[in-house]
Amino acid sequence: MTRDSAATSVNTVLAELFAAAAHGCRDRSPLTQRLLNDAAEDLRLGGVTARIMAGSERDREGSVPGLRFAGAVHRLVLEGRAPELAKHYPSVGGQPHLPTLWEDALPALKAHADLLRYRIGATVVQTNEPGRSAPLYGGLMVAAQEAAKAANRHVPFCVRLLEVGASGGLNLRPHHVGYRLDDGTVLGDPDSLLVLDAEWTGRPPADLGHRLRVVGRAGCDLNPVDVSTEDGRLHLSSFVWADQLGRWNRLRDALDLAATDPVKVDRSAGPEWLAKQLARVERDVLTVVWHSVVWQYVSPADRAMGRAVLADAAAKATPTTPLALLVFEPRRADDTYRFELLLKLWPAGISLNLGYGEGHGTPFTWNVTPWE
Numbered sequence: 428m429t430r431d432s433a434a435t436s437v438n439t440v441l442a443e444l445f446a447a448a449a450h451g452c453r454d455r456s457p458l459t460q461r462l463l464n465d466a467a468e469d470l471r472l473g474g475v476t477a478r479i480m481a482g483s484e485r486d487r488e489g490s491v492p493g494l495r496f497a498g499a500v501h502r503l504v505l506e507g508r509a510p511e512l513a514k515h516y517p518s519v520g521g522q523p524h525l526p527t528l529w530e531d532a533l534p535a536l537k538a539h540a541d542l543l544r545y546r547i548g549a550t551v552v553q554t555n556e557p558g559r560s561a562p563l564y565g566g567l568m569v570a571a572q573e574a575a576k577a578a579n580r581h582v583p584f585c586v587r588l589l590e591v592g593a594s595g596g597l598n599l600r601p602h603h604v605g606y607r608l609d610d611g612t613v614l615g616d617p618d619s620l621l622v623l624d625a626e627w628t629g630r631p632p633a634d635l636g637h638r639l640r641v642v643g644r645a646g647c648d649l650n651p652v653d654v655s656t657e658d659g660r661l662h663l664s665s666f667v668w669a670d671q672l673g674r675w676n677r678l679r680d681a682l683d684l685a686a687t688d689p690v691k692v693d694r695s696a697g698p699e700w701l702a703k704q705l706a707r708v709e710r711d712v713l714t715v716v717w718h719s720v721v722w723q724y725v726s727p728a729d730r731a732m733g734r735a736v737l738a739d740a741a742a743k744a745t746p747t748t749p750l751a752l753l754v755f756e757p758r759r760a761d762d763t764y765r766f767e768l769l770l771k772l773w774p775a776g777i778s779l780n781l782g783y784g785e786g787h788g789t790p791f792t793w794n795v796t797p798w799e
């Protein structure tokens with residue numbers, strides 16, 4: 428095989444990954460779908476996209492090179508480096524016109540090919556969905572009250588929240604977010620900079636009149652994003668599809684809220700970090716280990732170690748130092764996936780499936796069944 432034909436064949440493989448990523452955006456982001464389909468075609472023809480993706484051609488499918496490309500291009504737009512393209516991007520006030528998208532993208536792709544290549548090679552797809560605070564809030568209300576009932580207390584426990592895979596930590600302040608219900612009531616903090624439309628069907632099985640008291644929170648991530656920096660904020664923003672304005676506005680509000688209430692996310696793999704956090708026991712506080720949309724990315728070794736760390740802490744939990752595991756993760760249901768909220772409590776021995784919702788946390792249906 429000649430050098431040229433080898434290059435053509437790797438670009439063809441990459442083009443297929445771009446096309447698959449485009450397919451994943453269908454019905455949700457016509458802008459990203461079109462950009463990726465046009466870029467796939469450009470890859471097949473050996474155009475500027477091939478130059479930009481040089482060095483990333485053999486990346487594995489799970490690293491989603493297409494979404495890294497789309498994120499890097501969005502970032503150029505957010506930075507004001509792609510004026511022709513910006514007019515298609517609702518995140519900066521534009522309006523997509525798909526037939527001319529690619530010709531308007533080309534000047535920026537050509538002018539910033541080296542920067543794009545560097546960024547695409549140096550980054551992983553990184554999102555942090557503040558909408559997941561809504562199921563988290565409801566789940567914490569249930570956990571704090573069920574743990575209290577099991578310990579014969581009248582007042583719900585205060586909570587220490589430990590998040591594994593926290594990304595930028597945007598879900599580490601669930602008590603400072605407002606949750607608007609369909610009857611107009613706002614749970615949590617109605618004056619918050621971030622008020623989510625919870626879009627709940629049903630209600631959490633808890634007295635929602637109580638206040639959620641969070642007395643400690645900490646998070647870790649293999650690739651934490653520091654949202655106190657412009658770079659961190661741009662990084663997270665670039666991976667929100669630019670024509671999903673609801674998500675875009677939600678992220679912007681969550682970043683504003685984070686600026687008023689900073690929480691550092693530690694750089695660490697989950698199990699080691701959790702072992703250290705759980706070694707410290709606080710009396711009269713419910714410790715809650717939380718993760719959302721993380722499990723699929725965790726290596727088998729880390730999964731096994733994480734389970735062992737949690738089992739060890741669960742065995743030591745007492746009615747005055749209870750422990751909870753609360754997760755919002757995709758689970759296979761028939762031939763599709765749905766995102767379920769699961770709760771385990773120790774030493775109460777409670778294990779509940781609290782309901783299911785969209786991957787971004789809203790809408791959500793509360794429907795309590797045993798967690799087998």
Ligand SMILES: C[S@@+](CC[C@H](N)C(=O)[O-])C[C@H]1O[C@@H](n2cnc3c(N)ncnc32)[C@H](O)[C@@H]1O
Binds near residue numbers: 556647650720
């Ligand atoms: C899809 S993001 C979800 C982020 C956040 N939990 C949310 O719901 O918005 C998955 C996160 O898990 C992190 N992650 C993957 N494996 C991890 C591990 N073994 N330990 C800690 N974090 C991990 C990734 O770096 C990434 O930030």
